[in-house]
Amino acid sequence: MKRYSEIAGDGGSDILGQVIEQRRAQAASLAGVGHLVAIASGKGGVGKSTLTLVLGLALRQRGRRVAILDCDLNGPCQAQLAGLQEVPWHLSEEGLGVPRRADGLGVLSLGGVLAAEQPMPLDSVAQGDAHTWRATREMAMLSQLITATSWGELDLLLVDLPPGSERTLHHLGVLGARTSVVLVTLPSALATGVVSRSLGALRAAGHEPLGYLENMAGYYCRDCGEVRSLFPEAPRSLDLPCLGSIPFDPEWAERGDRGWPPLGEERDPALEAVGHAAEALLASLAHRESPEEEDPR
Amino acid sequence: MKFLCVACDEAMKLQDAMPAEDPGTLAVVYCCPECDRQMAMLTNPWETQLVQSLGVKIGPGAESESTGCPFAGAVQGLQSAETESLSTSETTSPPASAEVTAEGALVWTPAALARLERIPEFVRPMARQGIEHWARDHGWPQVTEEVLEAARGGMGL
Numbered sequence: 001m002k003r004y005s006e007i008a009g010d011g012g013s014d015i016l017g018q019v020i021e022q023r024r025a026q027a028a029s030l031a032g033v034g035h036l037v038a039i040a041s042g043k044g045g046v047g048k049s050t051l052t053l054v055l056g057l058a059l060r061q062r063g064r065r066v067a068i069l070d071c072d073l074n075g076p077c078q079a080q081l082a083g084l085q086e087v088p089w090h091l092s093e094e095g096l097g098v099p100r101r102a103d104g105l106g107v108l109s110l111g112g113v114l115a116a117e118q119p120m121p122l123d124s125v126a127q128g129d130a131h132t133w134r135a136t137r138e139m140a141m142l143s144q145l146i147t148a149t150s151w152g153e154l155d156l157l158l159v160d161l162p163p164g165s166e167r168t169l170h171h172l173g174v175l176g177a178r179t180s181v182v183l184v185t186l187p188s189a190l191a192t193g194v195v196s197r198s199l200g201a202l203r204a205a206g207h208e209p210l211g212y213l214e215n216m217a218g219y220y221c222r223d224c225g226e227v228r229s230l231f232p233e234a235p236r237s238l239d240l241p242c243l244g245s246i247p248f249d250p251e252w253a254e255r256g257d258r259g260w261p262p263l264g265e266e267r268d269p270a271l272e273a274v275g276h277a278a279e280a281l282l283a284s285l286a287h288r289e290s291p292e293e294e295d296p297r
Numbered sequence: 298m299k300f301l302c303v304a305c306d307e308a309m310k311l312q313d314a315m316p317a318e319d320p321g322t323l324a325v326v327y328c329c330p331e332c333d334r335q336m337a338m339l340t341n342p343w344e345t346q347l348v349q350s351l352g353v354k355i356g357p358g359a360e361s362e363s364t365g366c367p368f369a370g371a372v373q374g375l376q377s378a379e380t381e382s383l384s385t386s387e388t389t390s391p392p393a394s395a396e397v398t399a400e401g402a403l404v405w406t407p408a409a410l411a412r413l414e415r416i417p418e419f420v421r422p423m424a425r426q427g428i429e430h431w432a433r434d435h436g437w438p439q440v441t442e443e444v445l446e447a448a449r450g451g452m453g454l
């Protein structure tokens with residue numbers, strides 16, 4: 001009886017060929033993007049989305065062409081952080097145009113088209129047991145969104161990921177091997193423990209992150225102008241280069257809720273720390289060699 | 298998956314794929330090129346959904362079709378009720394949203410509609426709603442390419 005490998009092709013639909021074509025189209029859509037940088041963490045709520053946006057602003061301030069892709073399809077918040085919630089998506093001749101702030105930062109987020117109370121619609125022919133297909137569907141949707149978008153020429157595309165090691169790996173699978181990873185953690189033993197584990201999972205899958213950002217590293221007291229400690233004595237750090245330690249600034253919540261204003265000349269410890277992190281990121285990218293994309297066959 | 302006609306030791310050829318009568322199921326028909334015997338693989342809704350989740354199509358010639366619209370369901374006619382209601386809204390009839398329907402949908406010119414069709418199916422109804430909202434707020438009677446460009450000018454911060 002003939003063996004599997006003796007029969008050419010697949011069952012006739014060329015599913016692998018279709019998947020390869022999807023990847024080719026996605027890579028072509030991102031061809032003008034210099035660096036893809038995913039901001040990730042095994043831990044939720046550590047400030048990935050906020051730091052993505054503020055890093056984007058700091059990079060923009062340094063003259064870089066930057067856009068943000070909000071990969072959190074279930075809890076998108078970049079449109080709100082960027083103040084682009086009321087701006088309709090631009091349907092251009094070339095595809096989906098990235099909505100842009102007046103300062104030039106582009107932000108593509110489902111939060112720009114979904115009403116606040118509206119969950120992302122996920123149609124299915126199967127009733128129940130969504131865990132069997134949901135992650136696959138979400139990743140395919142993300143890839144479709146990237147492919148349909150006209151990104152233009154960008155120095156950096158910052159990618160805001162949802163929390164969790166497993167999901168980080170799924171997203172990196174979609175974004176491709178050229179994606180650099182920056183982890184976000186807090187200076188608490190609990191957060192560092194979880195993020196160390198995500199670092200282990202990334203390394204096991206062949207991804208070496210560029211470094212990490214330590215968020216909420218102290219509390220910036222606007223009354224006395226000093227940075228005071230927020231957590232007990234700093235725990236062991238991650239076995240990675242630290243790209244920056246950013247203090248907690250109580251004003252950030254309000255800025256995020258209203259939509260961040262463009263960065264001006266203000267010099268406060270939190271924004272200065274983000275500025276240094278942006279420079280550390282650029283320096284680290286300049287030293288990184290881009291790996292070849294894998295051939296899915 | 299590949300299928301082999303055991304009697305002839307020949308790979309069976311994919312002939313057709315169609316939605317079967319049970320909701321969410323698919324009949325994929327194969328034929329042996331030697332003895333002409335046909336067989337059908339019947340999928341259950343989870344199997345169908347898994348393939349559909351990849352954004353690929355099943356059936357003869359699916360590979361060439363898939364480049365045209367990678368966002369369609371696995372097999373034509375196998376969309377969920379939700380997707381179907383969305384695709385009807387892509388004509389000039391009102392979109393599904395209660396809010397917009399109450400306001401009355403705006404007519405899209407064919408060129409503007411063609412641009413909408415270039416974005417993934419799952420975001421079309423939402424993008425459409427946002428643009429119609431903007432157009433109405435700015436006094437446009439219909440959605441033209443000019444409106445799509447003007448909406449872009451209304452930037453955020």
Ligand SMILES: Nc1ncnc2c1ncn2[C@@H]1O[C@H](COP(=O)(O)OP(=O)(O)OP(=O)(O)O)[C@@H](O)[C@H]1O
Pocket residue numbers: 043044045046047048049050051072075161162163215216246247248249250251252253256270
């Ligand atoms: N340095 C900071 N100073 C002040 N507030 C901050 C800072 N970093 C984050 N926050 C606040 O912490 C909250 C959580 O931040 P954010 O949503 O960015 O986290 P996240 O890691 O993206 O969460 P999720 O895991 O849900 O995606 C937000 O309300 C944000 O305003």
Ligand SMILES: [Mg+2]
Pocket residue numbers: 048049050072077160161162
């Ligand atoms: Mg987030």
